[in-house]
Amino acid sequence: MEKINGKNVIKSFFLGLFIGVILQAYDPANLSIFDRVVSVLASGIVGFVIGFITEGLTARLPIRIANARTYFFINNLIALVVTAVIVGFLILIPNRALENQGQWLPVILTVLGIVCAANALDYWMYRRTQAKLESFKAGMREK
Amino acid sequence: MVQLLCSNRIYDKLRQELAKYRIEVDPDSGLALVERGYDQPADKLCLVFDAIDYMDAVKLLVSGVRADLLSLDTLTGLSDNKFAVLEPREVLYLEAGSDGILAYSPSGRYSVKDTLHYYETSWAAKGFIRINKSQLVNLLHVKEIIPWFNSRYVLRLDNGVELEVSKMFSKKLRTTLKM
Numbered sequence: 001m002e003k004i005n006g007k008n009v010i011k012s013f014f015l016g017l018f019i020g021v022i023l024q025a026y027d028p029a030n031l032s033i034f035d036r037v038v039s040v041l042a043s044g045i046v047g048f049v050i051g052f053i054t055e056g057l058t059a060r061l062p063i064r065i066a067n068a069r070t071y072f073f074i075n076n077l078i079a080l081v082v083t084a085v086i087v088g089f090l091i092l093i094p095n096r097a098l099e100n101q102g103q104w105l106p107v108i109l110t111v112l113g114i115v116c117a118a119n120a121l122d123y124w125m126y127r128r129t130q131a132k133l134e135s136f137k138a139g140m141r142e143k
Numbered sequence: 144m145v146q147l148l149c150s151n152r153i154y155d156k157l158r159q160e161l162a163k164y165r166i167e168v169d170p171d172s173g174l175a176l177v178e179r180g181y182d183q184p185a186d187k188l189c190l191v192f193d194a195i196d197y198m199d200a201v202k203l204l205v206s207g208v209r210a211d212l213l214s215l216d217t218l219t220g221l222s223d224n225k226f227a228v229l230e231p232r233e234v235l236y237l238e239a240g241s242d243g244i245l246a247y248s249p250s251g252r253y254s255v256k257d258t259l260h261y262y263e264t265s266w267a268a269k270g271f272i273r274i275n276k277s278q279l280v281n282l283l284h285v286k287e288i289i290p291w292f293n294s295r296y297v298l299r300l301d302n303g304v305e306l307e308v309s310k311m312f313s314k315k316l317r318t319t320l321k322m
Contacts, residue, residue, distance in 0.1 A: 063297060068289050126290055
């Protein structure tokens with residue numbers, strides 16, 4: 001438990017809120033402001049729960065298996081599982097409004113898009129880190 | 144070298160601390176550590192400190208105010224009953240264990256005298272950084288920084304050894320590399 005990073009869980013909460021706001025675009029127009037706020041908050045709470053579970057599970061991973069490939073594989077696996085759970089919920093708890101309008105696919109695509117963008121950003125950060133390391137080493141050698 | 148202008152009690156303490164960093168006390172030095180209340184030599188660069196803060200003066204001195212004072216370009220280590228002199232760039236990482244401090248280099252591991260904190264302070268400018276409670280790594284020998292979960296990293300060194308950067312020290316790594 002001590003390895004769990006609280007900041008990451010909080011970030012997941014805000015990512016959930018962000019996704020909730022984006023998904024408002026696909027909600028029926030007749031929803032009240034209160035319903036919209038509640039659904040955004042619910043999305044944030046889902047993000048918080050997913051973040052907490054993810055942090056809890058990944059904290060148990062042994063550091064000896066750490067390598068870039070494993071890290072990105074696990075990251076994408078988590079994204080896949082989370083998306084599958086969301087799809088499962090959408091199928092099991094039918095939202096008639098969405099079903100009737102055939103709008104569930106854009107919802108999934110939006111969630112997938114955000115998750116993919118987050119992973120792409122993560123990979124870019126990885127490349128940037130290696131570049132920073134090389135730059136630091138070059139600077140030290142010059143000294 | 145540094146001149147000390149202070150009370151006898153502080154003089155002894157300062158001399159002892161400076162010896163750890165191989166800084167000699169010399170009245171002819173152009174740099175003086177002056178305890179508040181004592182006269183400051185007009186022709187010298189003076190660092191004035193309160194008696195109670197004498198350790199801060201030492202820290203300031205060894206952290207680069209006069210980097211040329213720190214001719215700490217070598218490390219003497221013991222391995223198989225033989226002493227060896229290592230340069231900082233040869234050292235891959237330093238580790239504190241039950242047997243004391245060990246310096247790892249491509250040629251083997253050596254037992255060294257000083258503390259991790261000592262090397263953390265005096266070798267920071269040479270690319271050494273603390274990565275967890277018991278290890279100090281030479282970033283010049285880091286081949287890859289592997290991100291890991293829970294804000295941790297793993298550093299893969301040139302010789303294939305992998306070291307963990309704990310959550311507590313990952314921020315320091317990011318700051319050092321301006322990540």
